Each structure stands twice: as C-alpha cells, then as structure tokens.
Amino acid sequence: MVEGLSINLATIREQCGFAEAVDLCLKHGITSIAPWRDQVAKAGLDEAVRIVRSNGIKLTGLCRGGFFPALEAVDRQTAIDDNKRAVDEAAALGADCLVLVVGGLAGNSRDLALARQMVADGIAATLPHARAAGVPLAIEPLHPMYAADRSCVNTLSQALDICEQLGEGVGVAIDVYHVWWDPDLAEQIARAGRLQRILAHHICDWLVPTRDMLTDRGMMGDGVIDLKGIRRMVEAAGFDGAQEVEIFSAENWWKRPADEVIATCVERFHSCCQA
Amino acid sequence: MVEGLSINLATIREQCGFAEAVDLCLKHGITSIAPWRDQVAKAGLDEAVRIVRSNGIKLTGLCRGGFFPALEAVDRQTAIDDNKRAVDEAAALGADCLVLVVGGLAGNSRDLALARQMVADGIAATLPHARAAGVPLAIEPLHPMYAADRSCVNTLSQALDICEQLGEGVGVAIDVYHVWWDPDLAEQIARAGRLQRILAHHICDWLVPTRDMLTDRGMMGDGVIDLKGIRRMVEAAGFDGAQEVEIFSAENWWKRPADEVIATCVERFHSCCQA
Numbered sequence: 001m002v003e004g005l006s007i008n009l010a011t012i013r014e015q016c017g018f019a020e021a022v023d024l025c026l027k028h029g030i031t032s033i034a035p036w037r038d039q040v041a042k043a044g045l046d047e048a049v050r051i052v053r054s055n056g057i058k059l060t061g062l063c064r065g066g067f068f069p070a071l072e073a074v075d076r077q078t079a080i081d082d083n084k085r086a087v088d089e090a091a092a093l094g095a096d097c098l099v100l101v102v103g104g105l106a107g108n109s110r111d112l113a114l115a116r117q118m119v120a121d122g123i124a125a126t127l128p129h130a131r132a133a134g135v136p137l138a139i140e141p142l143h144p145m146y147a148a149d150r151s152c153v154n155t156l157s158q159a160l161d162i163c164e165q166l167g168e169g170v171g172v173a174i175d176v177y178h179v180w181w182d183p184d185l186a187e188q189i190a191r192a193g194r195l196q197r198i199l200a201h202h203i204c205d206w207l208v209p210t211r212d213m214l215t216d217r218g219m220m221g222d223g224v225i226d227l228k229g230i231r232r233m234v235e236a237a238g239f240d241g242a243q244e245v246e247i248f249s250a251e252n253w254w255k256r257p258a259d260e261v262i263a264t265c266v267e268r269f270h271s272c273c274q275a
Numbered sequence: 276m277v278e279g280l281s282i283n284l285a286t287i288r289e290q291c292g293f294a295e296a297v298d299l300c301l302k303h304g305i306t307s308i309a310p311w312r313d314q315v316a317k318a319g320l321d322e323a324v325r326i327v328r329s330n331g332i333k334l335t336g337l338c339r340g341g342f343f344p345a346l347e348a349v350d351r352q353t354a355i356d357d358n359k360r361a362v363d364e365a366a367a368l369g370a371d372c373l374v375l376v377v378g379g380l381a382g383n384s385r386d387l388a389l390a391r392q393m394v395a396d397g398i399a400a401t402l403p404h405a406r407a408a409g410v411p412l413a414i415e416p417l418h419p420m421y422a423a424d425r426s427c428v429n430t431l432s433q434a435l436d437i438c439e440q441l442g443e444g445v446g447v448a449i450d451v452y453h454v455w456w457d458p459d460l461a462e463q464i465a466r467a468g469r470l471q472r473i474l475a476h477h478i479c480d481w482l483v484p485t486r487d488m489l490t491d492r493g494m495m496g497d498g499v500i501d502l503k504g505i506r507r508m509v510e511a512a513g514f515d516g517a518q519e520v521e522i523f524s525a526e527n528w529w530k531r532p533a534d535e536v537i538a539t540c541v542e543r544f545h546s547c548c549q550a
Contacts (some may be wrong), residue, residue, distance in 0.1 A: 073519035085380075105499055110499050110500065110501040110504075111501065112455075112456070112458075112501070116458070122542045143419060143420065144418060144419045144420070144456040144457070145418065145485070145488075146456075148481060148483045148498075148499045149483050149484070152456075154456055154457075154458065155379070155458065157458075158458050158465075180422075181387070181419040181422035181423075181427075181429055182419070182429075183387075183391070183430065183432075183433050185431065206423060208423045208424050209424070209488075210420070210488060213420075213484075213485060213488060216486070223423075224380055224385050224423045225385065226385040226386065231383075
C-alpha cells in the first residue's frame with residue numbers, strides 16, 4: 001500500500017481506460033484515484049461504480065464541473081444543469097469532491113469581473129443540489145495564464161472569498177501547478193485551513209522551460225516547485241488527505257508506458273513530496 | 276504627431292536597428308520610444324544619444340535592468356554593477372525610467388521567498404546610484420508564468436510593497452500583458468497612484484490561444500484585455516504619460532514589414548486604447 005498517494009487518471013489518459021488504470025494503480029499499491037468524467041462515461045457509470053466498490057477504491061475527486069460563464073442565460077443554465085449531473089456522478093462514485101474548473105471570460109467579452117460574478121452565481125445555483133447529494137464542490141484556482149479561456153478564478157484568495165460568500169458545501173482544490181508562484185500562498189493556505197475548506201491537494205511540477213501552456217507539466221522533482229514546503233503548509237492547515245498526481249504531458253509522460261509513469265509517481269511521491 | 280503613444284523597439288526588433296526604428300517612428304508622427312540596451316549598444320551609446328537629442332525623441336523607458344537573484348554573492352554583485360551601468364545609459368539617453376525585469380529563482384533554488392528578498396536587496400543596492408543619476412527604477416511585475424525564470428515579482432501589489440519599503444526613486448511599470456488577470460488590479464493601480472509610483476504603462480494584448488509563453492503577444496484589439504478599462508484606471512490614478520506598445524511576436528508581427536507594424540500600432544492605439 002502506498003498511503004497518501006492518489007493518481008488523477010489524466011496522468012495516464014493516453015495509455016489507459018478506466019478499468020485498466022484502476023488495475024495498474026492497485027498493482028502499485030495505490031487505492032486512491034481521481035477520474036475524469038469522460039473516462040467514467042467511456043467505461044459506463046454503473047461499471048465504473050462497480051469497479052470502484054469491488055476494489056475498495058477511494059476517489060479523491062471527480063474531474064470536473066465548472067465552465068459557468070456564458071453571455072446568454074440559457075447557456076449559463078445549461079452549464080448549471082451539467083454541473084448537477086456531474087454532482088450525481090460524483091455521488092454515485094463516492095468521490096470526496098467534484099473539482100470545478102470554473103471557466104474563463106464569457107463569449108467574446110473582455111469583462112473579467114462579469115465572468116467572476118457568473119462563476120459565483122453558477123456555483124451558488126449548483127450548491128443546493130451538491131449539498132443534498134453530499135458532494136462538496138472544490139473550486140480549483142487555475143494559473144493566471146488560463147484566465148481568459150479556462151478559469152477566471154486565479155488565486156486561492158479569490159476561491160476562498162467565494163467559499164465564504166456561499167457558505168457550506170464548497171471548498172478548494174489546491175493544485176501546486178496553479179498556485180506555487182503566489183506571494184500570498186502561505187497566508188491563503190492557512191486561511192483555507194482556518195475555514196476548513198481544503199478538499200484536495202494536487203501535485204506535479206513546473207518545468208523550466210515550459211514548452212506548452214497546457215500539456216507540459218512535469219513529474220514531481222523535475223521542476224522548480226517547492227513540493228515539500230507546500231505540503232507542509234497544507235498539513236499545517238489541517239489537511240491530511242492524499243496528494244493527487246495530475247500531470248498533463250503530451251510530449252513526455254503520455255508517451256511512456258503507464259506502468260513506468262505510475263512507478264515514477266510512487267518513487268517521486270516518496271522522495272520529493274513528503275512534508 | 277501621435278500624442279500619447281510610444282513604441283517599445285522590441286516590437287520591431289527583427290526588422291529595424293535603432294536609427295531606422297527612430298526614423299520610422301518619426302515618419303508616423305511618433306516621438307516617444309523605449310529601446311532595449313542591446314539595441315542601444317549596437318548603435319553605440321553616443322550615437323544613440325545623438326539621434327535622440329537631434330530628433331527631440333522622448334524615451335518612456337530603457338529596457339532593461341534587473342535579474343538580481345543569484346546563489347553566489349559575487350554574482351549578485353555583478354548584477355548590481357550591471358544595473359548601475361544601465362542606470363548610466365538611461366541617464367545619458369534621458370529616459371523616463373529604467374525598466375527592471377527583476378529575475379526569477381536563484382540558480383537551482385526552489386525558494387521564491389529567498390529570490391524575492393534578493394530582488395529587494397538588489398534594487399536597494401542600485402537605488403542610491405539611480406537617485407544620484409536622476410533615473411527612476413521601474414519595477415515591472417511580470418505574469419506569474421514567468422515566476423521561475425524571469426521575474427519573481429508577479430503582482431503590482433508585490434512591486435508596490437517593495438517601493439514602499441525602499442522609499443523614493445523606485446516605482447512601477449504597468450504592462451497590461453502581465454497584470455490584466457489580477458483580481459486586485461483596480462485596487463493596486465489606485466494604490467500606485469496614491470503612492471505616485473506609476474512610471475510607465477505598457478500595452479499589447481493577450482491572444483486566445485497563446486501559442487508561446489514568450490513570443491506570442493498580440494496587437495491591441497486582437498486579444499481579450501480590456502485596454503480601455505485599464506487605461507481608465509491608470510489615468511484615474513494620475514498617470515497621463517504615454518502608452519508604450521511592447522509586442523513580442525515571433526510568428527506574426529516580427530515577420531511583417533516594420534512600416535505596417537507601426538501603422539497598425541497607431542490605428543489600434545486610436546481605436547482600442549483610449550480611456
């Protein structure tokens with residue numbers, strides 16, 4: 001058993017389907033995973049639930065809900081409806097949380113403040129359903145380089161402001177890739193702890209140079225992020241849940257055998273990620 | 276005359292040397308520029324000064340000093356010495372400020388707090404020389420995607436904290452490309468105004484998608500930045516200096532005739548950038 005390690009299945013998404021990924025994780029002693037909705041859909045939700053239950057698998061999250069901003073009200077409602085379905089899937093799978101990548105600017109608008117309000121409104125509209133289903137919503141602040149097209153929530157501070165505004169049932173997913181640069185990081189992780197809002201801790205590394213803004217994430221230890229330091233902050237804030245490896249790597253890790261990728265995750269988790 | 280527009284010569288760096296760039300700007304009625312040190316060096320400092328003076332050219336800045344962090348004290352001193360030379364060049368050219376790209380992590384260190392301290396120390400060590408020369412130092416916060424390798428000062432808030440710590444003679448260069456995503460932008464621009472620290476306002480645009488982290492900046496109007504809105508904030512904060520166009524664009528604008536690039540800058544300045 002590898003305690004405290006979860007594999008986000010995006011890390012081996014080019015190599016493995018859901019069932020194969022679970023088998024591979026189990027082979028390496030890993031019993032926590034975080035699948036994406038398209039991976040679950042491809043396996044079939046019922047079959048995914050069966051695989052999870054029969055193997056005693058824990059889900060540190062389901063990826064992903066979000067993408068709330070849109071210029072037309074009907075499109076915002078479509079997003080909310082889809083988020084409710086994502087909540088139901090997370091509930092069926094017994095996931096710790098539904099991870100939200102909240103979305104960027106609405107349509108061709110340049111109004112970030114408007115997009116941010118639409119995000120808060122969309123989460124608010126999804127929240128009663130999530131509370132009823134017992135699925136916490138985890139706002140994942142994304143790196144500012146994604147502000148236009150993926151997430152207009154770009155700091156932990158912003159995410160926690162939304163949490164405080166909306167009340168219980170919503171927290172944060174802290175992904176080192178997105179927040180490592182933040183001069184306010186230590187303070188905001190401590191705040192997240194005081195508010196008891198930390199739902200997930202995602203890890204990978206920031207490569208220098210980074211050759212692609214989306215699919216050039218590094219394996220832990222291959223980049224510049226102070227993973228041990230951030231884990232210390234997260235644990236000091238009261239979160240002792242698993243560290244979830246999420247690596248998008250089109251030119252490197254997605255091209256390697258999944259077994260090698262997972263073995264490397266385990267090795268680096270032990271050598272680079274302990275508080 | 277095009278009032279209120281300055282051309283950072285990086286925008287046409289692949290097409291023009293210093294003298295040719297000045298001639299081209301003058302042809303378009305532009306009398307403000309911001310050259311890079313390598314462009315000045317190639318022309319020769321004395322010749323660059325002669326060209327500037329004889330044509331009544333105003334420099335909205337000289338790019339660039341900075342890159343202070345280093346693991347060895349001797350290397351930090353080398354950086355400080357080079358920054359003092361940059362100050363002297365800025366003084367000779369009569370530049371409004373010396374723009375500082377402060378540098379990222381020191382060597383193979385993962386310690387951002389350490390790098391940030393080295394930056395404050397490096398600026399502090401350069402500042403007496405800059406004050407004596409009458410050259411304000413302009414800290415340019417760079418987008419968080421450059422935190423590792425170019426600038427560990429990634430928000431206006433951080434830059435202003437350093438300004439307040441170090442006293443007179445140091446301010447900020449507000450480049451929309453680096454700060455547009457910041458949820459704290461309006462407040463920090465207002466703060467910069469109250470502190471009377473705004474030394475420069477750089478413009479370009481953020482393209483979606485962005486295909487290269489360094490050299491895929493957009494022409495004003497081709498991306499998602501609310502240029503008019505940010506200019507309103509900057510003017511409300513008391514800065515009425517020129518907007519300086521700085522576009523790094525390996526696959527587009529650097530491949531076009533410089534005359535077309537400058538004509539487009541003028542056109543977009545009028546249509547997309549007025550408060």
